[in-house]
Amino acid sequence: MSQAPVNRQVLLKSRPSGIPQAEDFEIVEAPAPAPADGQVLVRNLFLSVEPAMRGWVSAVANYSQPVGIGEVMRSFAVGRVVASRAAGYHEGDLVVGMFGWQDYAAVGPEAIQRRIEESDLPPSTALGVLGLNGLTAYFGLLDVGQPKSGDTVVVSTAAGSVGSAVGQIAKIHGCRSVGIAGGPTKVALCLDEFGFDAAFDYKAGDLDAALDRACPNGVDVYFDNTSGPISDAVMKRLNVGARVVICGTASVASWDPWPKGPRVERHLLVKRARMQGFVIFDYAKHYAEAWPVLADWVRAGKLRYREDILDGIEHAPGAIAGLYRGENLGKRLIRIADPDQGAQ
């Protein structure tokens, strides 16, 4: 029997109080595990990096149990099955699931989100536009935001992987899409690549004036990825019956101490508006409805995406902090092996 390959793993070393930094993680080496009966051994190809990871390592009450100190960082990944002792999975299958920030994972079917069937699309899309990001935009906008044709849909972090999909799905549904992004490069991306009807740089000065120009008819749906001053400005422009989808709070560096902001009650009351929190995992039973729709939009060129690929697992520890600094353009991924490796 050949020796087990080396499994590089990124462990959580300390619990961050705010945004996870490189020094909160450490990289160790261990032998790759052997799959138990009912498991597959997955060789990860792409690891995901996402804003929600801040919540996954936070000690503050959250929608999932925090990653323990000394544990492999929780993460979605795309990998190839290199050994299968689980019914229905075969060597060479491309799969996406909760495989962690590591080279190899021995997992049961419960950790596998799905087998990737879109062989005409790059496997990395399973972590972005066909993964949690695309699903988040799809269900958050359509189910919680309930856009109607002619509505003005505003989205923050609009050049990001969720925001860009929100803008494009809003357009597909006949809405006016308005993107808020940080810096001229991202604004240009919103307009030129993702087809927003209007987009502006929230760092460029007068947020109120920019919103007035971009939303002459007010705001019907606000897909909020940021909280903070951007949201405060949008809230003042809600139309009667508006829907605010609370998807993320990227602009809030820490919730300890708990930040204050302008009270929302009067906006909600006067405008009979709704703010609703949204966590994609609640929609797990409905993912399968969305994947073929999203894939067809990608094939038709109606749903474009960007990827920001870092090469090598050594980039993982600092990758979340970089995300919060806004240094990526598109879905941030870490490529840790040749995607064609092991293909049948």
Next chain:
Amino acid sequence: MSQAPVNRQVLLKSRPSGIPQAEDFEIVEAPAPAPADGQVLVRNLFLSVEPAMRGWVSAVANYSQPVGIGEVMRSFAVGRVVASRAAGYHEGDLVVGMFGWQDYAAVGPEAIQRRIEESDLPPSTALGVLGLNGLTAYFGLLDVGQPKSGDTVVVSTAAGSVGSAVGQIAKIHGCRSVGIAGGPTKVALCLDEFGFDAAFDYKAGDLDAALDRACPNGVDVYFDNTSGPISDAVMKRLNVGARVVICGTASVASWDPWPKGPRVERHLLVKRARMQGFVIFDYAKHYAEAWPVLADWVRAGKLRYREDILDGIEHAPGAIAGLYRGENLGKRLIRIADPDQGAQ
């Protein structure tokens, strides 16, 4: 032709920036109007006093046009038709509608909410438990709050005319009702008269500890009449999927400058909770469904109410400010004539 009777009218004299005070109004005398063709002349018996009046006289953008300076104060009232030139209305009919703070109003059918049919119940109930207050509790709790049997329903201003109805309707729907009120008298009223499962005095000290005791299983529905620190404490205890009905902001003395509070986004996100503003007038087409249900609950003793009746129109100017000081127990009304006067 006999001389027109004197019509005492309460006019808005100045626009308050916060809570309307007695000096913002003046009482004048004019001859009672004659009804035009298609109108009735109503002799008001009871005038309503309600927290929403603060919004009706506010210059800040609101859900209705503000009352103009020099105009009769907008108000619901119960009155008797003393002359009719409108089809379907007859002398002696008891009606409720937007008749203003005055003795006499000449109005068309569009100002009449309904003819009072419950001859077995006091006519004043048409302004309270069978009026906007009962309707607000009914549609706000059931349609926006969507309580399920076994839910914990928390309501602020719980001894008030809306809050007490919310608590009782929650009980009728199999929920645990928790009332928050100001002072021991109101707390006793909640427990002894309105049957709340728990009630406490928000002025008595540790709000967090009181909520923990009253809501051992968290909060599923919060019917918010106050905003402010009471709401901030409740928001920390929302359960997954909780619904917050924003019905009023009684604890906020002024929105200029706009007050700040703890940000709600993280609560909403982590708990997939919803906050939604609610204005009863949006439900006007559905009122007729609720009246017989509310009236039957009143007759069955399941929906009890209190009234706080001031005698004489001279009490009107200061009545809103008194409401915000919490000096009333139950629905505040002003009786300006003998209710039996003119009965057929």
